[in-house]
């Protein structure tokens with residue numbers, strides 16, 4: 001079943017089917033939880049201090065960063081928001097349907113035009129909630145000129161303890177955002193003991209987040225990078241929507257396009273993340 005509930009200032013879709021439950025906020029087109037019934041473990045993390053009234057992007061779940069990832073470098077206008085503007089908008093339901101493999105849903109933001117983005121586009125988030133969570137972000141160029149964008153499915157995964165978490169599947173070089181984008185080699189094993197903000201330039205399709213005996217599988221398509229982020233203690237303390245200890249239970253592994261993607265007129269580009 002799928003039902004719409006109104007909490008604080010935002011509308012939530014609550015999905016409950018044979019395979020799993022999920023909660024999706026129409027503010028941001030933002031998935032907040034995904035719990036497979038096979039083990040009852042929420043794959044996603046939402047901050048205990050998240051602002052849930054529609055006044056700020058929700059800290060946790062799966063924010064949609066579009067039509068740019070991070071800061072829009074080289075723009076004179078510094079008022080442009082980090083990670084684009086659709087995570088701060090109210091989205092609408094285009095389509096919702098139960099099938100014999102789960103619940104299928106399509107959402108679109110109310111407005112895809114904005115300062116700093118000159119293209120004519122449509123954006124659609126396609127979500128399948130079943131024995132896995134599959135999300136596709138579909139950007140279509142509706143204009144006569146080519147369209148350029150960057151984006152990310154900025155997923156906050158839940159972990160029991162970041163200090164006992166290992167990420168497998170990444171290799172090669174990454175750009176370190178905590179060190180002016182200096183390039184380093186991916187550590188092996190990949191573990192966490194400090195602030196981490198990395199753009200991995202390789203494009204593996206399958207990753208695994210392992211903590212103790214729990215594994216979360218992340219499959220990506222249509223991306224050019226994987227971004228790995230954990231703010232650690234000091235930054236968590238400085239962020240109003242993170243508790244001081246919040247960093248211990250999350251790890252962002254983002255399926256991202258960080259190098260400008262050019263989409264020709266009438267063409268579309270799709271970024272996919274599948275979670276199990």
Ligand code: BG6
Nearest residue numbers: 082083154177197198227229254
């Ligand atoms: C990550 C970025 O993707 O998102 C980080 O690489 C950033 O640099 C983080 O701090 C959170 O961004 P925001 O805008 O949600 O606070």
